[in-house]
Amino acid sequence: MKELALHILDVAENGITAGADRIWITVEEDRAKNRMTITIEDNGRGVPEDVMKRITDPFYTTRTTRRVGLGLSLLENTARRCGGSMTIDSEPGQGTRVTATFVHDHIDRPPLGDMAGTLMTLIYSNPEGDLAYRCQSGDGEIVIDTKQVREQFNNRPITDPEVFRHLMEQMEQIKTSI
Amino acid sequence: MGKMTIDDLKKIKEQTSEETSLRHGTANVKITVHMGTCGIAAGAREVMSALMEEMGQTERQDIRVMASACLGMCSSEPNVTVAVEGEEPIVYQHMDSNKMRQVFRRHVLEGEVQTDFALARG
Numbered sequence: 149m150k151e152l153a154l155h156i157l158d159v160a161e162n163g164i165t166a167g168a169d170r171i172w173i174t175v176e177e178d179r180a181k182n183r184m185t186i187t188i189e190d191n192g193r194g195v196p197e198d199v200m201k202r203i204t205d206p207f208y209t210t211r212t213t214r215r216v217g218l219g220l221s222l223l224e225n226t227a228r229r230c231g232g233s234m235t236i237d238s239e240p241g242q243g244t245r246v247t248a249t250f251v252h253d254h255i256d257r258p259p260l261g262d263m264a265g266t267l268m269t270l271i272y273s274n275p276e277g278d279l280a281y282r283c284q285s286g287d288g289e290i291v292i293d294t295k296q297v298r299e300q301f302n303n304r305p306i307t308d309p310e311v312f313r314h315l316m317e318q319m320e321q322i323k324t325s326i
Numbered sequence: 327m328g329k330m331t332i333d334d335l336k337k338i339k340e341q342t343s344e345e346t347s348l349r350h351g352t353a354n355v356k357i358t359v360h361m362g363t364c365g366i367a368a369g370a371r372e373v374m375s376a377l378m379e380e381m382g383q384t385e386r387q388d389i390r391v392m393a394s395a396c397l398g399m400c401s402s403e404p405n406v407t408v409a410v411e412g413e414e415p416i417v418y419q420h421m422d423s424n425k426m427r428q429v430f431r432r433h434v435l436e437g438e439v440q441t442d443f444a445l446a447r448g
Contacts, residue, residue, distance in 0.1 A: 149367055158366050165395060211395065219363040262371070269374045273359070273393030302339060309382070 151261025152250075155223045156188060159246050160270050160279075162219060163190030168243065169277040171270070175260065177252060177285040183232075184252045189245040195238040203236060223248055230254040264319040267292070271315065275307045283322065292318050353390035355434050358407040362396025368403040369422060376423035380430040389434060402445055408433055419445040 149155050156173060163171050168190035176185045195203060202208040204224045209217030223246070224234040231251035238244040250257045263283070271279055271294055280293040294306055294315070301311045357377065361370045377391055397405050402419035408429065409415035416439055418429055425443050432438045 154366050154371065157361070157371060158363050161361055161366075161393065161395075164393075217363075222363065265371050265375050268378060269361075269371050269393065272378055272391065273361070273374065302336075312382070 149222060149226070150258060152186060152226075152258050153261035153263045153266040155226065155248075156186060156263070157266040157269060158219045159188045159223060160190070160266075163188065163192050163244065164270070164274045164277065166190065166192030166194070166244070168192035171277065171279045172282075173267075173279070174282045174284070175263070176283075179252065179286050182252045184250045184257070185247065186249075187245060187247045189243060191243040194240040194242055194244055195236070196240055200236065200238065204234075220246070226250075226256075226258065230257040264322045267322070268316070268319060271306060272312075275305055281322075290321055292322070354388040354411045356390050356392065356407075356409040357430075357434065358392045358394050358409070360395065360397050360403065360405040360407070361393040362400070362403075364396055364400035365403040365405065370404040372423050373404045373406060373421045373426045376426040377430060380427055384435065386435070399445070405445065410434075410437070417445040418443045 149158075152175075160171050160173060170191045172187070172189040174185075174187045177183075178185070199210060204221045206218050206221040211217070220234070220236070227234045227248040227250055231254050232249035234246065234248045236244065236246050263281075267279065267281055278293070278295040278298075280295070281291070283290045292315075297311060297315055297318070298304065298306060301308070301314070304311050306312065306315065359365070359370055359374045359377065361374070374391075374393065381389065381391060396403075397407075397417070399405060399417075399419070404421045406418045406421050406426065406429065407415050408418065410433075416433070418425070418440070421429075421443065425440075429440050429443065433440050
C-alpha cells in the first residue's frame, strides 16, 4: 500500500462488511511529539474472541474465497516498521476500533495520500450508512460528517446529486489541507 | 388552491425525494467494484473515482454502484463486475480509470460488452 489512505479504505471496508452503519475515522498529527495516529471505528458486529487471537496472522481469514487475510496484517506491519504499533479493541455486538500509530517523520512512513478519494469511495459505495471524518493537524481541524450533511438537506440520500455535489465541495478542503 | 405555506413546500419536497429514491431502488444495471485488500492495493479506488465521475455525468437513474469484497481472483485485480438485468454478469479484469470509463460508456450505457477486458462470463 503506497498511501495510509488506502489502508484506511481497506480497514473501513471491513467495518461495512461487518454490518456497520456508522464509521468514524480520525487522523491526528502531533508534530511536537512527532506522532501520527489513525483510528478507524465502526458500530458493526465486532470481532469474536477466538478470531481476535489470530486477526493479524496473514494466513488467517474468515472468508472462504481465498486462504490469506492481509488487510490488518499489512497495516500492523507498516505501523511497526515506522516505529509505531497497531491495536484493535472490539466488543462483540458493539463495534470495533483499530488504532495505528506512526513516528511522524519516519523515513518509511507512507504519506496520508488521497484521503478525499478514500472518503468519497466509502461514502458512495455505502450510501445507507454514515461516515464521520476528523483530521487534526498543525493547520487546524477538519470535520466532515455525512449525517450533518444529510440533515442540512432534509435527510435526502447522500447519493442525491445536489447533496453529493455539496459533499464534493467539502472534500476540497481536505485536498488543499494535506 | 390557496396560499402555499412552508409546510406545503416541505411536503412537495418530501414527495419528490421519495420518488427519486424509488427510482434509485429499481436498478437495471449493477456495477460492482471489488474492493478487498488486493483490489485496493492494485488501484480499485482510482477505478471507483472514475466511475463516480461518469455517474455524475449521466442522467440515468437505474444504475447502481457497489463496492464488495474480494472475488478470490486477486491476481487479476482490480476486478469490476457489470450485471445488466436479464443478461449474464461480466467480470472485467486489470481495470484502471480509463478502462472503467470505456466500459461505462460502451457496455453500461450502450450495451456493448468490452470483450478485450472481460475475464469471463460469471
